[in-house]
Amino acid sequence: MPTKTRTKTKETHTKISSEELLCDQVISFFEKGYQFKKDWKKTSTSGDIINFSTGKDYTNSNVILLLMAQAIGNYKHSLWSGVFQASGKKTKKDKGNGLQIRKGERGSRIMMPIFIKKKDKNGNYVLDQNGKPVLICTGFRPTCVFNIDQFLDCDKKESIIKSYTVASAPGAEAEAKKIEHKESQKIIDKYLEVEKISFAHGGNSAYYSPTTDHIQMPPKEAFNSTCGYYGTLYHEALHSSGTKERCNRPSLLAPNSNRKMYALDEIIVEFGSVILCQSQKISTIDKLQNSSAYIEHWIEILKENKKTILQEILSQSVEAVNYLKNAGEKKDEK
Numbered sequence: 001m002p003t004k005t006r007t008k009t010k011e012t013h014t015k016i017s018s019e020e021l022l023c024d025q026v027i028s029f030f031e032k033g034y035q036f037k038k039d040w041k042k043t044s045t046s047g048d049i050i051n052f053s054t055g056k057d058y059t060n061s062n063v064i065l066l067l068m069a070q071a072i073g074n075y076k077h078s079l080w081s082g083v084f085q086a087s088g089k090k091t092k093k094d095k096g097n098g099l100q101i102r103k104g105e106r107g108s109r110i111m112m113p114i115f116i117k118k119k120d121k122n123g124n125y126v127l128d129q130n131g132k133p134v135l136i137c138t139g140f141r142p143t144c145v146f147n148i149d150q151f152l153d154c155d156k157k158e159s160i161i162k163s164y165t166v167a168s169a170p171g172a173e174a175e176a177k178k179i180e181h182k183e184s185q186k187i188i189d190k191y192l193e194v195e196k197i198s199f200a201h202g203g204n205s206a207y208y209s210p211t212t213d214h215i216q217m218p219p220k221e222a223f224n225s226t227c228g229y230y231g232t233l234y235h236e237a238l239h240s241s242g243t244k245e246r247c248n249r250p251s252l253l254a255p256n257s258n259r260k261m262y263a264l265d266e267i268i269v270e271f272g273s274v275i276l277c278q279s280q281k282i283s284t285i286d287k288l289q290n291s292s293a294y295i296e297h298w299i300e301i302l303k304e305n306k307k308t309i310l311q312e313i314l315s316q317s318v319e320a321v322n323y324l325k326n327a328g329e330k331k332d333e334k
């Protein structure tokens with residue numbers, strides 16, 4: 001009775017959506033006690049997280065997901081690609097002249113934006129200055145990429161790695177220990193000025209107070225790395241982006257007694273801070289040290305709704321990051 005057998009198979013193999021698999025990847029990162037540690041000065045590649053087939057940098061949410069995947073897989077390089085992309089094939093039947101994946105390797109999930117062509121009220125495509133259709137992002141879908149370490153060794157692989165490898169600059173070690181980071185300071189200064197957020201150094205804890213709209217940071221001397229200082233400052237500034245007038249983020253606006261919402265805002269700003277550090281090329285070797293108290297809550301939150309929660313968290317992180325960065329740009333336009 002073939003029909004019956006088929007039904008049975010269906011029941012025993014409950015299909016796990018790619019969203020859930022992606023969420024499991026993040027849960028396992030936290031459960032295994034991994035941290036966002038990326039030392040720009042010691043990485044063999046230039047430090048960027050790059051798609052080696054297109055040469056493009058991964059940004060925003062994918063920075064978080066790929067830093068996690070690299071830690072879990074213990075890969076040496078920050079170079080990634082889809083299997084088909086890396087194969088150099090133009091069609092599926094094509095032989096291709098690119099890299100071949102090792103048997104049995106498992107991919108890491110990232111989010112691919114889904115674009116559609118923008119239409120006007122009359123249903124006609126909106127065109128840009130060059131006459132090309134304007135694309136709008138309607139959401140994301142998970143897709144699999146593989147680290148270059150997962151591909152079979154060959155001359156081509158060696159030359160790809162070589163092309164992205166930069167010698168570490170003399171004095172790089174001392175540079176990493178310097179607290180000052182002009183570009184980050186500029187972003188923060190502009191943000192604080194445009195948003196009229198009060199700020200002070202002093203004491204031994206970093207915090208943001210929504211009631212007084214104030215950021216407090218320990219003195220710079222209390223930190224021993226650029227990341228320690230700016231990673232923390234970004235974290236607190238990102239909390240401040242959640243007020244009603246700014247991003248209107250429910251997790252910041254919830255009462256302090258709501259521990260789960262508190263932890264949710266923590267993960268949103270912590271992801272945001274890692275994204276900002278990465279975009280500023282600041283090593284994140286000291287990241288997440290202060291967040292370990294929340295990790296259990298984070299795992300709990302992620303397990304509750306594996307289908308959508310991660311996308312929600314990451315999109316709020318990216319929104320907060322863009323808000324912080326654009327506050328400065330708004331001022332430049334004046």
Ligand SMILES: [Zn+2]
Pocket residue numbers: 235239266269
């Ligand atoms: Zn915090």
